[in-house]
Structures are given as structure tokens and as C-alpha cells.
Amino acid sequence: MALNYDGVIEKYEPTLGLEVHVELNTNTKMFCGCSTEFGAEPNTQTCPVCLGLPGSLPVVNEVAIESAIKIGLALNCSIAPFSRFARKNYFYPDMPKDFQISQYDEPICVNGFLDVEIDIDEGTKSFRVEIERVHMEEDTGKSLHVGGATGRIHGAEYSLLDYNRAGIPLMEIVTKMIPGTEKYAPQVARAYVTELRDILRSLGVSDVKMEQGSLRCDANVSLSPRGSGKLGTRSETKNVNSLRSVERAIHGEMIRQGNLLENGERIIQETRHFLEESGETRPGRSKETAEDYRYFQEPDLVPVAPEASWIEEIRATLPERPSVRRKRLQAEWAVPDKEMTAMINAELLDTVEATVKLGADPTKARTWWLGEISRVANEKEVEATSLMNPAQVAEVIGLVASGELTDKLARQVVEGVIAGEGSPREVIEKRGLKVVSDDSALMAAIEAAISSQPDTAQRVRDGNIPAAGALIGAVMKATGGQADAARVRELLLNHLGQGA
Amino acid sequence: MAAISRDEVAHLARLARIEMSSEELDHLASELDQILHAVDRVQEAAKDNVPPTSHPLPLKNVTRPDVVVASLSPQDALSGAPASDEQRFKVPQILGDAE
Numbered sequence: 001m002a003l004n005y006d007g008v009i010e011k012y013e014p015t016l017g018l019e020v021h022v023e024l025n026t027n028t029k030m031f032c033g034c035s036t037e038f039g040a041e042p043n044t045q046t047c048p049v050c051l052g053l054p055g056s057l058p059v060v061n062e063v064a065i066e067s068a069i070k071i072g073l074a075l076n077c078s079i080a081p082f083s084r085f086a087r088k089n090y091f092y093p094d095m096p097k098d099f100q101i102s103q104y105d106e107p108i109c110v111n112g113f114l115d116v117e118i119d120i121d122e123g124t125k126s127f128r129v130e131i132e133r134v135h136m137e138e139d140t141g142k143s144l145h146v147g148g149a150t151g152r153i154h155g156a157e158y159s160l161l162d163y164n165r166a167g168i169p170l171m172e173i174v175t176k177m178i179p180g181t182e183k184y185a186p187q188v189a190r191a192y193v194t195e196l197r198d199i200l201r202s203l204g205v206s207d208v209k210m211e212q213g214s215l216r217c218d219a220n221v222s223l224s225p226r227g228s229g230k231l232g233t234r235s236e237t238k239n240v241n242s243l244r245s246v247e248r249a250i251h252g253e254m255i256r257q258g259n260l261l262e263n264g265e266r267i268i269q270e271t272r273h274f275l276e277e278s279g280e281t282r283p284g285r286s287k288e289t290a291e292d293y294r295y296f297q298e299p300d301l302v303p304v305a306p307e308a309s310w311i312e313e314i315r316a317t318l319p320e321r322p323s324v325r326r327k328r329l330q331a332e333w334a335v336p337d338k339e340m341t342a343m344i345n346a347e348l349l350d351t352v353e354a355t356v357k358l359g360a361d362p363t364k365a366r367t368w369w370l371g372e373i374s375r376v377a378n379e380k381e382v383e384a385t386s387l388m389n390p391a392q393v394a395e396v397i398g399l400v401a402s403g404e405l406t407d408k409l410a411r412q413v414v415e416g417v418i419a420g421e422g423s424p425r426e427v428i429e430k431r432g433l434k435v436v437s438d439d440s441a442l443m444a445a446i447e448a449a450i451s452s453q454p455d456t457a458q459r460v461r462d463g464n465i466p467a468a469g470a471l472i473g474a475v476m477k478a479t480g481g482q483a484d485a486a487r488v489r490e491l492l493l494n495h496l497g498q499g500a
Numbered sequence: 501m502a503a504i505s506r507d508e509v510a511h512l513a514r515l516a517r518i519e520m521s522s523e524e525l526d527h528l529a530s531e532l533d534q535i536l537h538a539v540d541r542v543q544e545a546a547k548d549n550v551p552p553t554s555h556p557l558p559l560k561n562v563t564r565p566d567v568v569v570a571s572l573s574p575q576d577a578l579s580g581a582p583a584s585d586e587q588r589f590k591v592p593q594i595l596g597d598a599e
Binding site: 028033042045046051059061062063064082089096157161162292294297298299304 | 515561563568571585587590593
């Protein structure tokens, strides 16, 4: 009988290894001044350097070096005082040079670690993921395989290449082998990539969009029989394009390998492709060994030797680690776990924080962003932050706090701002949305309501306070919803001899 | 001793997807061997007090600012390509033999 996940875990121990590739968000490519803008027409962002034309010479992008150092420091790595680039030679048309400039035995950052937490039944559990290296390289071009099964290499008749992406700065972040994660292996893998993504975002070095490929994860896993003390043969799964897929890919691969081993079969060291629909993997191209890449030092580039003082300058500018910041904000704002998670998942934490920094109440800021604004954003299928900015939301919250708007009017103001009618003040002006706070105007409306509903008024006089609701409703209607309902109630009850 | 074996040449040819006949392999293995032996003489000069270098000039940290410069037009970029289609470089099917 085939083993399920629990059955696999009972007999085998997993060892993980994760390689994350992240595209930097520099304006230009790693070694030339071509733009890195996403989504441009094919082959509009190339030049002799990134096309590998004869006589062209690469020159390193200084911001890419700085970003690499930032990443290394944030991951507790040592920054190498001297590092060099190397050519990785391979025969595949995604690099027009026929090699990729990378780093081999002299990477810029080494020996770091990242602590990650996962939720388990008993609370949270912490794992330390050791980082082997962070190195700089360049991204490859995009291939479109034509003929056969569309988009697949297999059976293609020819391939079409777009080199816009070729040469975009790419950082490869490689973990050491991660033992001891046991049944939590898939969760640990996901938590690591999530934490790494958050850190990279907080550093401002990458867009970290997995769906656009600016963050890509290769997930390695191997199994060894419990107590054998021997490391199993690993597979490397590519095409893992979401955080959820990282978890599913490891999970699926552990089941596949466990069942092969159970049937006495051998695991082949190979690259596999993750299939989003089934959560399974299929074999990809057979892996060339490191020797086959014939690495050698890139003779067209000089060494990178960052000054210690520069490294310390960069260290001083590193932002608070996202997981630490989240815990701090949650405590400061007294946010329940569920709401905190919702805010993080909606990627609105920065936005809410910006709104709070402008003086808004944290609960109100959260409620507006996650409530009304997110609702409209979902309807329109756009980002909440494209509808309003923190300053506008803070302004609306301020106007409610000062009594100039009721919650109901505030919603109309928000609606107006989203509709592009201008700033909150302008919307209030144009729509005439000011709270009617003039007591004499309110009294006139109250008198009118009483004279149109004399019986109701009498019931209130006789002590039936809930009956006042109908009169308050009439006043609110008469003032177009712009009166402060609490004030109307107070004035009405006083007038009918039922004041407190 | 030969600096490069016939098998190694065959392996390199395979990595580079170059089809070579048996005669070509024999011929090239011996030629490459001679070239490598010639280059080996550099080793004689490289004593322990001469650190290996990857660049003839003692330079480091040569960088450029992260400022966009004009790219080639796609027409120019593709002008040297043997074949193109849909504004992309067109290449023969690859890796078919490996899969």
C-alpha cells in the first residue's frame, strides 16, 4: 500500500535545502545600463553587453553591490572583503553569451542564518535556517517554445528568445542543509521563504513578486531512513511560484520519494518541475554537474572589495526585521491575532502604519483599510493603496474624531475620494457633506418632525423612549443624513421633557 | 602524460552540442593536448609568491551608477540574428536529445 505523509514521516527523516533567486529592483541591469522595467516589448531592453556581442565589456552596477551587502547583513552573513565573478558556461540559448556571469568560489556573502517561526498545535516553534552563501549573478532571457505542447521544452520545434530579462541583477541565496525539521519540513520551508521575502521587501531591494518571477524558489529535499545516519539523494524542484507552492512541493516530493524508497527504488538526483494543479512534480532536464559548467574567473570584471567602513555604514541603515516589527506594532496597537494576520495577508501593514503615523487612531485606520477601502478594491480588482493614500484616510479619521463628519458621512467622503472627486475636504465641499451641528437648524427639523407625527411625540412624552427612533429618523432624513444622530436624540428628548 | 584525454574532448563536444566524428576527436584531442602543454609553461613562472590573478591590471571596485542608458532598437538587436520571429531570436529546438 502506498505511504501517506504520516507514513513517510514515521519511517524517514527529511533534510531540506532551499535556493532562492531574487531579482533586484535596480533601474538598470547588472553589467550594463539597459532598463529592467518589467513587461516591456520583447528585445527592447538589450545592448551589446547583455547580448554578448564581440568587444563589449560588462561593468558592475554599484547599487547591485550595495543591495547584495544589505541582503547579506540582514541574513547575518559575513561580507567577503574580496570577491570575484565567474563565468558559468552552458549550452542553452537563454543567455546569448553562452555563459552566465555568476560567482563561484568567492561569493560576496557567506555563513549567515535566519530564525523562522511556525505555528504548531502547541503554539509556535522556532527553527534556525543556516545560510551558506549569497552570491551575485545575472538573470537569463525568456524562452518561448513553439510547436509540440505549447510553452514546454519537450517536443518544441523551435524556441523564441526575448533577452530583456537577460542581465537583470539576480541574487542567489542558498541555505545549508536543514536537518531536524521532521514533519514540519514543508511548513519550515514556507516560513523561511516568507520571512526572507518580508526581509527583502523591508530592505527595498526587490519587488519580491513570486508570480512575476522576481522571487523564485528551488526546493531541495531528501529522505533518509530513520536512524540510518545517512543522507539520502536529493531532488531539486523548480517552478515553485508561490509561498503555498513551496509547502506543497516539499510535501508532495516527500511522499513521492518515500514511496520510491519503500518500493526499494533509488532516488535519482535530478531537477523536477512543480505542477501547480496537482501539487506533484515531474522530471525536468537532467542536471549538469558543477564541473560541466567549467566555471572560471570572469576576466572582463575586476574584484569587488567593499571597504569595511562602507559595510558598517550600510549596516547602520538596516531596517527593523519585519517579524520583530510586526510583534511590536501588534502590541502597540493592541490588535487581536486574527486581525493582525488579515492585515499582513492583505499587505496593508505598511499602509496602516503610515496612516497611524499621520495621527490616526490605529483601530480606525485598520478598519478603514481592511473594511470599506479593501471592499471597493476587491470589487474593482485593484490594490487598496491605489484607491486612497494614508494621508487621505488619516484626514477622514481626523474629521470624524473632531465631530465634523459622522461615520456615515465619512463613508460618503471615502466613496468620493475613491471616485476621484478630490481630497476629503474637496469631496465634503462639493457634496455638501458637513455635519449639521447648528442646534437651531436641528431644532427646526425636530419641530417639523413632531408636528408631522404628533401621536409619536405624545408617546415619547408619556415615557415611551424607544418611540423617539421614528422622530430621529425623520430628522436625519430631513437633514440628508448630515446631522449627528446622538445630538439630535439629545435635543429631541430634552424638548419632549425626557432629557437626562 | 596527455593534458586532455580523447574522452574529455568528447564530453566537451557533447556539452557544446557539437557533433564530432571519431577522426575529428582523435585529431582535436592531440591538438588540444599540444595547446594545453604550451599553456602549461605559465605554471613554471607562477611560483608560490605570485598570487593567481583574473585580471592583468591591479584594479578593484570598478562600478557604474545605476542610471538607464538607451538600449538598441529591437531591429538593431535582431539584425545579426540568423533567424527571428515575433521580435524574438529564433533558435532551433534545444535539449530535445537530453529529455
